[in-house]
Structures are given as C-alpha cells and as structure tokens.
C-alpha cells in the first residue's frame with residue numbers, strides 16, 4: 710500500500726512536469742477534465758401533432774413534451790478518461806441545477822434530422838481510454854432547470870459510475886468556442 714502511494718505521488722510529480730497534475734476530480738482510474746455547460750435555451754421546436762395521427766400518438770407526443778423537454782434545457786460536456794485496465798460506465802448524473810440529468814447521444818433520424826436519446830445501459834468509458842462529451846455527440850442533458858443557466862455561473866455535477874465510483878465536478882457555464 711505504501712509503495713503504491715509513493716508510486717502515485719511519483720506519477721503525479723511526473724505529470725506536473727509534463728503538463729498540469731490533473732484536476733481534483735480524479736478518483737481511481739477515472740478522471741474528468743475540461744467540463745463545461747452551455748447557457749440554457751428553449752428546446753428546439755418539436756413536431757406538432759398532425760392530422761391522421763392516432764390519439765395515442767398525439768397523447769404520447771404531448772406527454773413526452775411535458776415530461777422533461779418542456780421549458781429551458783441545457784447540456785454539460787467534458788472529457789472522461791479511464792486510466793485503469795477495466796472498462797467503466799457512466800450510469801447516472803445528478804445536479805442541483807436541474808430536476809433531471811440524462812446521458813444522451815445524438816443520432817441521425819430516419820428523416821435525416823439529428824435526434825438525441827438516452828444512452829442505454831450507461832456510457833462506456835473504455836479501459837485505458839477516454840470519451841469526449843461534446844456538442845453534436847454525447848452530452849449530459851440537463852432538463853427541468855431550476856433557473857436559467859447564464860455565462861459565468863458554475864454548476865455542480867455528481868457523476869456515478871458502474872464501478873461505484875462517484876466524481877463531483879464544477880462545470881463553468883460558457884458559450885461553446887472553436888466548435
């Protein structure tokens with residue numbers, strides 16, 4: 710144990726020389742960096758019920774719009790690195806800023822438009838690999854926002870992984886740059 714600690718300190722010292730020792734959001738093999746959230750916005754207009762739709766479809770549409778995507782939404786992004794030799798999964802995210810947070814992926818719908826949906830079974834972070842959550846790709850959807858998110862604010866996110874690891878990060882709210 711003592712040897713492992715010394716090794717960890719030595720590894721950290723080396724990484725200070727190479728770049729900066731990683732953020733305090735490190736826990737075991739998982740590290741989170743470059744986290745940020747975008748200012749809140751109204752959700753993109755959703756399709757309105759059309760003539761010919763069944764009552765159930767119309768009902769489903771209004772239900773899904775009412776639960777979650779109603780009102781301002783935002784998204785959080787980050788890079789999640791896994792330094793261990795075992796894959797892990799991001800299975801849940803909690804933030805006091807939003808009533809609900811989900812890990813989403815974007816995909817091409819049948820009509821050619823981009824859609825998004827929850828990642829089933831959690832987002833896999835491969836062994837000795839990393840996953841970048843970024844606009845147009847994986848993201849943490851923030852729904853039922855308690856307040857509008859504005860540039861300059863910081864929100865706290867608690868990430869839980871399948872391994873049982875929990876990582877808390879502070880994500881600054883800012884406009885996307887260089888995307």
Ligand SMILES: [Cu+2]
Pocket residue numbers: 784813814825826848849850
């Ligand atoms: Cu989303």
